[in-house]
Amino acid sequence: MAALGGDTASASSAGAWSLRHVHLSLRVAFPAAGAGAGRLRGSARLELLRARGGAGGQLRLDTHRSVSVRRAALLPPGTPPDRDTPPTGDLCDGDPRDGDPAPDALQPLPVQIQPFASFGQALVITLPSPARDGQRLTLQIDYEAGDGPGVCWLAPEQTAGKRKPFMYTQGQAVLNRSFFPCFDTPSIKCTYSATVKVPEGFVAVMSATSWEKKEDNTFVFKMSQPIPSYLIALAVGDIVAADVGPRSRVWAEPCLIEAAKEEYDGVIEEFLAVGEKLFGPYVWGRYDILFMPPSFPFGGMENPCLTFVTPCLLAGDRSLADVIIHEISHSWFGNLVTNASWGEFWLNEGFTMYAQRRICTEVYGAWPRQVPIVFLLSQLTSQRCFPPLGLQTPPSCLCPGLAYTCLEAATGRALLRQHMDTTGEDHPLNKLRLVIEPGINPEDTYNETPYEKGFCFVSYLAHLVGDESKFDAFLQAYVNRFKFQSITADDALSFFLEYFPELKEKGVDSIPGLEFSRWLDTPGWPPFLPDLSPGDALMKPAEELAELWAADGLNMEVIEAVDITAWRTYQLVYFLDQVLQKSPLPQGNVERLSKMYPKVSRCQNAELRLRWCQIILKNNLEAEYSKVKDFLHSQGKQKYTLPLYRAMWAGPEPARALAMETFSATAHQLHVHVQNYVKKILGMEVAEA
Numbered sequence: 001m002a003a004l005g006g007d008t009a010s011a012s013s014a015g016a017w018s019l020r021h022v023h024l025s026l027r028v029a030f031p032a033a034g035a036g037a038g039r040l041r042g043s044a045r046l047e048l049l050r051a052r053g054g055a056g057g058q059l060r061l062d063t064h065r066s067v068s069v070r071r072a073a074l075l076p077p078g079t080p081p082d083r084d085t086p087p088t089g090d091l092c093d094g095d096p097r098d099g100d101p102a103p104d105a106l107q108p109l110p111v112q113i114q115p116f117a118s119f120g121q122a123l124v125i126t127l128p129s130p131a132r133d134g135q136r137l138t139l140q141i142d143y144e145a146g147d148g149p150g151v152c153w154l155a156p157e158q159t160a161g162k163r164k165p166f167m168y169t170q171g172q173a174v175l176n177r178s179f180f181p182c183f184d185t186p187s188i189k190c191t192y193s194a195t196v197k198v199p200e201g202f203v204a205v206m207s208a209t210s211w212e213k214k215e216d217n218t219f220v221f222k223m224s225q226p227i228p229s230y231l232i233a234l235a236v237g238d239i240v241a242a243d244v245g246p247r248s249r250v251w252a253e254p255c256l257i258e259a260a261k262e263e264y265d266g267v268i269e270e271f272l273a274v275g276e277k278l279f280g281p282y283v284w285g286r287y288d289i290l291f292m293p294p295s296f297p298f299g300g301m302e303n304p305c306l307t308f309v310t311p312c313l314l315a316g317d318r319s320l321a322d323v324i325i326h327e328i329s330h331s332w333f334g335n336l337v338t339n340a341s342w343g344e345f346w347l348n349e350g351f352t353m354y355a356q357r358r359i360c361t362e363v364y365g366a367w368p369r370q371v372p373i374v375f376l377l378s379q380l381t382s383q384r385c386f387p388p389l390g391l392q393t394p395p396s397c398l399c400p401g402l403a404y405t406c407l408e409a410a411t412g413r414a415l416l417r418q419h420m421d422t423t424g425e426d427h428p429l430n431k432l433r434l435v436i437e438p439g440i441n442p443e444d445t446y447n448e449t450p451y452e453k454g455f456c457f458v459s460y461l462a463h464l465v466g467d468e469s470k471f472d473a474f475l476q477a478y479v480n481r482f483k484f485q486s487i488t489a490d491d492a493l494s495f496f497l498e499y500f501p502e503l504k505e506k507g508v509d510s511i512p513g514l515e516f517s518r519w520l521d522t523p524g525w526p527p528f529l530p531d532l533s534p535g536d537a538l539m540k541p542a543e544e545l546a547e548l549w550a551a552d553g554l555n556m557e558v559i560e561a562v563d564i565t566a567w568r569t570y571q572l573v574y575f576l577d578q579v580l581q582k583s584p585l586p587q588g589n590v591e592r593l594s595k596m597y598p599k600v601s602r603c604q605n606a607e608l609r610l611r612w613c614q615i616i617l618k619n620n621l622e623a624e625y626s627k628v629k630d631f632l633h634s635q636g637k638q639k640y641t642l643p644l645y646r647a648m649w650a651g652p653e654p655a656r657a658l659a660m661e662t663f664s665a666t667a668h669q670l671h672v673h674v675q676n677y678v679k680k681i682l683g684m685e686v687a688e689a
Contacts, residue, residue, distance in 0.1 A: 007341045008438045009174050010185035011122035013060040018049040019183055024194040028236050030165045037147035044180040045140045050131040057130040063123040064178035066148030072125045073106035075138040119441045120177045141181050148178025158295040158669045161253045166237035166293050171230035173342050173442040182229045187340045187486045189226035198236050207233040207303035209285045226484050228338055233303040235290055245269035252291035259314045260291050267321050271328050274362045279332045280476045295636040297671040302330035310637050312606035319569045319605045329355035332479050340486040342442035343434040350454015357405045364401035406535030408570045416452035430523035433489055456526035457519050464508050474499050489520055538571045546578035549593055552586050576611035583618040590619045610640045617647040617655055625658050632662050636670045645681045
């Protein structure tokens with residue numbers, strides 16, 4: 001197992017202590033109109049156990065310059081770590097509650113802030129005497145936070161309803177140290193609880209297994225399963241809920257709740273049930289979704305029990321409903337079994353990509369059970385070929401799920417190819433196992449490699465096994481072996497060889513050119529690619545149709561014979577990607593395409609809207625610039641916003657004018673990081689954080 005405390009992105013003494021429980025007692029104060037960030041005031045209470053052989057005289061926690069520590073103190077032995085009371089003293093505006101330790105019962109401790117990195121600081125707390133091996137301590141830290149990178153405050157105009165402000169936290173990767181002092185490393189897991197008082201008219205939700213509203217608009221949460229600090233998440237806003245399944249509900253602003261319910265009613269339970277069949281029990285109790293305000297810059301964050309997602313998923317026709325399968329897959333891979341450091345992020349994302357695609361294949365139609373899916377992994381489509389497994393590939397029509405999954409995987413592979421072409425294959429970040437040097441922010445290492453190269457590596461492991469059902473059984477055993485733990489690649493691969501001793505005996509970890517060490521430590525294109533040819537049945541018609549639209553003389557008789565009304569999202573995405581690659585098209589072709597396919601040119605599906613807007617800009621179709629403007633006004637997701645500004649700024653003067661006009665009108669509704677990225681694209685001055 002991973003040695004605790006070896007995370008170079010953490011300033012904490014995580015290896016010297018076992019963290020048993022964290023209790024947050026907070027009050028949320030929104031800012032006055034136009035006054036900037038709001039404030040979180042309260043305390044973090046940590047129940048600690050000194051690890052054997054650890055240095056017990058000091059405790060080091062991760063914090064941030066935006067956090068003001070007011071006091072640290074030892075609580076009397078036996079004090080419950082999760083007492084449902086706010087902190088004492090001036091942080092509660094003189095309103096201590098009965099049952100809270102009296103101020104004179106607390107033992108104040110010296111605290112010191114030490115520099116660490118641009119993304120954090122060290123909070124050093126000196127104990128009155130060195131703790132003994134196995135000694136339990138309960139420590140309370142009173143603090144105030146609010147304007148840090150992990151605590152986001154949205155003005156009313158940044159929300160869907162435009163009426164009330166909103167706040168949320170985003171912990172991954174190393175941002176929760178600006179939410180509360182903690183061991184901000186994925187190598188440490190603990191249970192947590194929280195008491196959160198919010199203003200009247202607001203609701204608080206958290207990534208917790210239980211939720212209860214009490215008097216005085218105070219909300220109480222408990223997470224009964226151990227999780228790393230980055231998965232502790234809080235959101236406060238004008239939000240309501242609607243049930244969509246026996247263990248699922250959707251949360252959203254009132255103006256979005258009906259759309260959210262219609263989109264996901266009955267859908268989530270099907271995805272969860274398939275995940276349980278493949279990977280074992282869903283241990284988190286509930287699976288709820290919080291639809292964030294439009295300014296939320298990410299697609300989704302897999303906070304346990306309560307995934308935060310972009311409202312862009314609300315396409316109105318369920319065409320993007322299956323995007324949530326990725327976040328659901330994290331329930332087993334990432335949340336339950338976690339990478340011990342951010343240098344091995346592929347353990348979270350590579351396994352999750354494989355799990356996502358397995359679930360999709362099952363949901364949308366699997367092969368007959370006697371035909372293993374492993375034929376998909378039976379040959380390499382570049383560099384190296386493998387012996388056939390003696391399986392005849394059935395026609396794709398027998399397995400629409402597999403064909404569709406292969407099509408989706410092809411889009412992922414294209415993103416990996418684009419990334420590696422941009423950075424160069426030999427770039428150090430194109431390894432699965434990164435060495436993140438001290439002072440380097442893990443956020444700066446984020447790219448497609450852990451997702452898609454990680455997927456290829458897990459697919460290669462499945463290829464080595466040679467049988468779908470056996471590999472499914474391995475994944476269940478893997479989850480069961482490492483659940484609630486944080487592991488390294490060595491842990492995972494050692495277990496793989498232990499589970500399949502016949503493969504270990506064959507030395508599959510050292511096949512020339514495919515050594516496990518090469519996969520982990522050598523940058524570059526994956527040495528094995530799963531065969532995605534079952535997706536040809538969907539890709540070839542899209543490619544052929546794009547060729548027809550790129551021709552100088554349009555053959556409308558042939559074009560009209562192609563019926564795209566039954567094409568699912570990723571087939572349409574693939575078609576539009578092909579059109580974009582061939583753009584600019586001959587004069588007049590895009591206008592005719594727009595009129596012929598209103599399902600594409602007028603849809604509300606964000607993935608299609610992005611690509612249609614890119615096609616508009618690549619072809620200088622000024623008559624449809626309003627669609628670009630409308631899309632950028634409707635959402636602030638980074639994945640969609642930045643490519644469109646790049647395309648506008650790379651275009652002619654009318655496109656550049658559109659960029660400046662649109663940003664001027666929408667900057668206030670964007671997340672501050674997205675604002676800064678757009679400013680850089682437009683050559684505008686960016687204020688230092």
